[in-house]
Amino acid sequence: MIEVINISxxxxxxxxLLDNISFKVKKGEFVGILGASGAGxxxxxxxxxxxxxxxxxxxxxxxxxxxKVNICTLSNKKLRKVRQxxxxxxxxxxxxxxxxxxxxxMIGRLGSITTFRSIFYGFTDAEAHEAMGALEKxxxxxxxxxxxxxxxxxxxxxxxIARAIFQKPNLLLADEPISNLDPKNAKLIMxxxxxxxxxxxxxxxFHQPEMxxxxxxxxxxxxxxxxxxxxxxxLSEDQLSEIYGEELSTLALQAK
Amino acid sequence: xxxxxxxxxxAKFKNKxxxxxxxxxxVTFICSYIKFNPLVIxxxxxxxxxxxxxxxxxxxGLFYENEGVGxxxxxxLSMAFLGTIFGGFIGFILSFFAANNIxxxxxxxxxxxSFLAMIRVIPSLVVILIFVIAVGPGSFAGVLTLxxxxxxxxxxxxxxxxxxxxxAPSESIYCAGASHLQVIRYSIIPQVLPAFISNLxxxxxxxxxxxxxxxxxxxxxxxxxxxxxxxxxxxxxxTALITMIVFMLLIVENTSNFLxxxxxxxxx
Numbered sequence: 103m104i105e106v107i108n109i110s111x112x113x114x115x116x117x118x119l120l121d122n123i124s125f126k127v128k129k130g131e132f133v134g135i136l137g138a139s140g141a142g143x144x145x146x147x148x149x150x151x152x153x154x155x156x157x158x159x160x161x162x163x164x165x166x167x168x169x170k171v172n173i174c175t176l177s178n179k180k181l182r183k184v185r186q187x188x189x190x191x192x193x194x195x196x197x198x199x200x201x202x203x204x205x206x207x208m209i210g211r212l213g214s215i216t217t218f219r220s221i222f223y224g225f226t227d228a229e230a231h232e233a234m235g236a237l238e239k240x241x242x243x244x245x246x247x248x249x250x251x252x253x254x255x256x257x258x259x260x261x262x263i264a265r266a267i268f269q270k271p272n273l274l275l276a277d278e279p280i281s282n283l284d285p286k287n288a289k290l291i292m293x294x295x296x297x298x299x300x301x302x303x304x305x306x307x308f309h310q311p312e313m314x315x316x317x318x319x320x321x322x323x324x325x326x327x328x329x330x331x332x333x334x335x336x337l338s339e340d341q342l343s344e345i346y347g348e349e350l351s352t353l354a355l356q357a358k
Numbered sequence: 359x360x361x362x363x364x365x366x367x368x369a370k371f372k373n374k375x376x377x378x379x380x381x382x383x384x385v386t387f388i389c390s391y392i393k394f395n396p397l398v399i400x401x402x403x404x405x406x407x408x409x410x411x412x413x414x415x416x417x418x419g420l421f422y423e424n425e426g427v428g429x430x431x432x433x434x435l436s437m438a439f440l441g442t443i444f445g446g447f448i449g450f451i452l453s454f455f456a457a458n459n460i461x462x463x464x465x466x467x468x469x470x471x472s473f474l475a476m477i478r479v480i481p482s483l484v485v486i487l488i489f490v491i492a493v494g495p496g497s498f499a500g501v502l503t504l505x506x507x508x509x510x511x512x513x514x515x516x517x518x519x520x521x522x523x524x525x526a527p528s529e530s531i532y533c534a535g536a537s538h539l540q541v542i543r544y545s546i547i548p549q550v551l552p553a554f555i556s557n558l559x560x561x562x563x564x565x566x567x568x569x570x571x572x573x574x575x576x577x578x579x580x581x582x583x584x585x586x587x588x589x590x591x592x593x594x595x596x597t598a599l600i601t602m603i604v605f606m607l608l609i610v611e612n613t614s615n616f617l618x619x620x621x622x623x624x625x626x
Binding site for chain 1: 524526527529531532534535536539540543544548549551552
């Protein structure tokens, strides 16, 4: 469970990037955050795992001991503890190109092993077998020993998902996970993320209303740093044009 | 006619002509200042000719007669190797303290950067003179000198490599709760490893040349042998040694280029 309470972020010039954003996401929910470019979607997502510190407000997350902590005010050390339990999938995959697929999956658990072991020994055989399990879930086990640099975009994103699964998170964040992919791969990735939301809350930023309508259980729309819609994933034409303004025509073209 | 101003060809020509005249005047002045007269090469050509005649044919028998030659080649190779390994290791460590994206204490980072810059500007021939006096002539002084120069060159090259490492993979590892050291180990080092080995091979190549030059100044090895042959006027021995040195450098350079090409090709 994660609860965002009144977070705001203002630039020094007075421009409001985030304006009193509040929402609560529970297990079983797959929330899609929609909005035009620059509306504040990604900033909202980044404040959920402490990559961005809002000027005011709080992000409450249950840590591994079941205690409620405010991510916005944690010390670095405590933030690292919390991040072990938050999986993130990125638009640009953010994998280490020179390492193998299997190593990239195992990296997901670096936070929970000691720095000493990770530097002088590395991962254990048991961890490698477990990581293979995560790769099997995304049908990538046959490429385990390949270098990531040799994979296609869709395959890289599947490695990203396997890494998040292997991390055993209590919350999964996805920052435009399908924006760099063709429609076929985009669908595949959404189908892989969907079942994860039965175990843990999943929050993703998307640019594809037709995808969120199909796969998400709830949609939050952000415009100029404010939440303007929070509810059922199926949005009407009018609602979409309110969210996207002029961008709608381009989006409609893309959908065709 | 529009008001738009263009660079007129006549003005451009004037600029070029002025610049060329200044350069010619400067070169003439400096030549006369240090009494460098290029024409001497042609007027005194017979001296060079006589010298070349004395240098041929090369005395390759030297390699059989004098066991010291083979050993001195091995000594020079060993000096370059040790200088590269030790200097590379220290430069590798220091470059992490000098890279903007890795070391977060600006004061100490600037100190490391300045330190690397400082040891880079001291010419190796000055360093060897100091070491020859401090520890005596021989390969020990040579290796110490190579270590110092390698730290400077390699530290600078590798700091730049580190600063060009991609940010994104590191961010994703931080997001999994990893520490700074873990990010260095699992994101930065895998990214820079090919460049590390490639730079190390390049520096070894440079160190081979330097090791021969240092020999003349008391660093031992084949450079010293060449210097001695010249001093006692055994020019035919010297020619044999020079061809040997060129041959050896060609092998080292080509091997290094081949391996680096393979490494960087693999990087995609």
